[in-house]
Amino acid sequence: MRILVAGSAGQVARALAESSHPGFTLKTFGRPELDLEKPETVKAAFNAFQPDIVINAAAYTAVDKAESEPEAAMRLNADAPALLAKLSAASGAPILHLSTDYVFAGDKTSPFVETDPVDPAGAYGRSKLEGERRVAATNPKHLVLRTSWVHAPYGSNFVRTMLRLAETRPELGVVADQQGAPTYAPDIADGLLQIVARIASGSSAPWGVYHMASGGSCVWADFAEYVFARSAAEGGASAKVNRITTDEYPTPARRPANSRLDCGKLRSDYGVALPDWRSGVDRCVARLLEQRRVT
Ligand SMILES: NC(=O)c1ccc[n+]([C@@H]2O[C@H](COP(=O)([O-])OP(=O)(O)OC[C@H]3O[C@@H](n4cnc5c(N)ncnc54)[C@H](OP(=O)(O)O)[C@@H]3O)[C@@H](O)[C@H]2O)c1
Incomplete structure (x- = not known):
């Protein structure tokens, strides 16, 4: 089973590259070898690698910047996934496409299920929703996997930002009225590879939209407090x-x-x-502090 991953330096792409995947040949493709804004590079990567399955871990993820660059967000989050879906469909390969909790407006008191109405509040969410729709319309063998609040010991994320700010500030104001599930990129990678194994085994499971985030939930302020508790303990x-x-x-x-x-x-x-969100934070903080001790 040959797995082509679109994206290489991002949190999930890097976690996939680092993960153990015996029996699979997995290769991450990033810029300039595969540039989602240059379709010829995407086609060349498919021709050279001949994937049996495609994971799209690349995206325009700058949620605030997307408000002033909606066209760029749409190109990367909708046009590019549509091309990946078209190229995978042409060879009968399934596509696993990552999406986001931000396709929902958030006006529900219980957790969102896949059939809940979508209504993104911003340009990023709208571009990701359009990507979901185009992937689904282009490759019948698709899984759209919505996740949330991704963090890792690398890349741009809340855990690293909190620990960096804490180096110079004794107090931080953190939002306490938005609820979600911090999700550790290596746990997403494990989940994706379990799904790939299931597909490779030939045992049938339906295609479509799925939610894949950590167990449990919190608000950003709880997330920050837990990061600092773990960090202080070590x-x-x-x-x-x-x-x-x-x-x-x-x-x-x-x-x-x-x-x-x-x-x-x-x-x-x-x-x-996926494991409870605290388990992912434990491992993320431990690894960040370990890296600091080594360097
Ligand atoms: N981050 C979150 O909190 C969050 C929450 C919910 C859902 N998600 C979804 O989860 C998925 C993975 O997110 P992530 O956090 O791993 O993202 P990330 O760390 O921001 O990485 C995004 C990746 O996309 C790549 N990319 C951007 N423009 C590209 C282009 N023109 N050609 C090729 N690659 C390009 C980046 O490459 P460079 O390194 O070269 O820039 C990077 O590898 C995305 O679908 C995202 O929408 C993320």
Whole structure:
């Protein structure tokens, strides 16, 4: 089974490259070898690698910047996935496409299920939703996997930002009225590879849209407090968290108040359930502090 991963330096792409995948040949493709804005490079990568399955881990992920660059977000999050879906469909290869909790407006009090109405609040969410639709319309063998609040010991994410800010600030204001599930990129990689193994085994499971995020949920302020508790326990940086409202921390893009994803469908159809969010934070912080000790 040859797995082509679109993206190489991003959190999920890098976690996939680092993961153990015995029996599979997995290759991540990043710029300039595969540039999603240059279709000829995408076609060349497919021709050279001849994938049996495609994972799209590349995206325009700058949620706030997307408000001023909606066309760029649409090119990377909708046009590019449509091309990946077209090229994979041409050879009968399934595509696993990552999407986001931000396709929902957040105006529900319980976790969102896959059939809940979508209504993205910003340009990023709209571009990701369009990507979902175009992948689904282009390759019948598709899985759209919505995840949330991704973090890793590398890349641009909340855990690294909190620990960096705590180096110089004793107190931080963190939003306490948006709920979601921090999801560790290596756990997403494991989940994707479990799904690939299931597809490779030939045992049937339905294509379609699935939610794949960590177990449990919290607000950003809880997330920050937990990061600092873990860090302090291991001798790392820590800060006091002041709980603030979304209105007190205005951003160009509006975030959903509720981003919680019900992941029961993935568990029942594919037998995949990601660990609790605290477990991912434990491993992320431990690895970051270990890296710091080594360097
Ligand atoms: N980050 C989150 O909190 C979050 C939350 C929910 C869902 N998601 C979804 O999860 C998936 C993975 O996100 P992530 O956090 O791993 O993203 P990320 O760390 O921001 O990485 C994005 C990747 O896309 C690549 N990319 C951007 N423009 C490209 C282009 N023109 N050609 C080829 N590659 C390009 C980047 O390459 P360079 O390194 O070269 O720029 C990078 O490897 C995405 O679909 C995202 O929408 C993320």
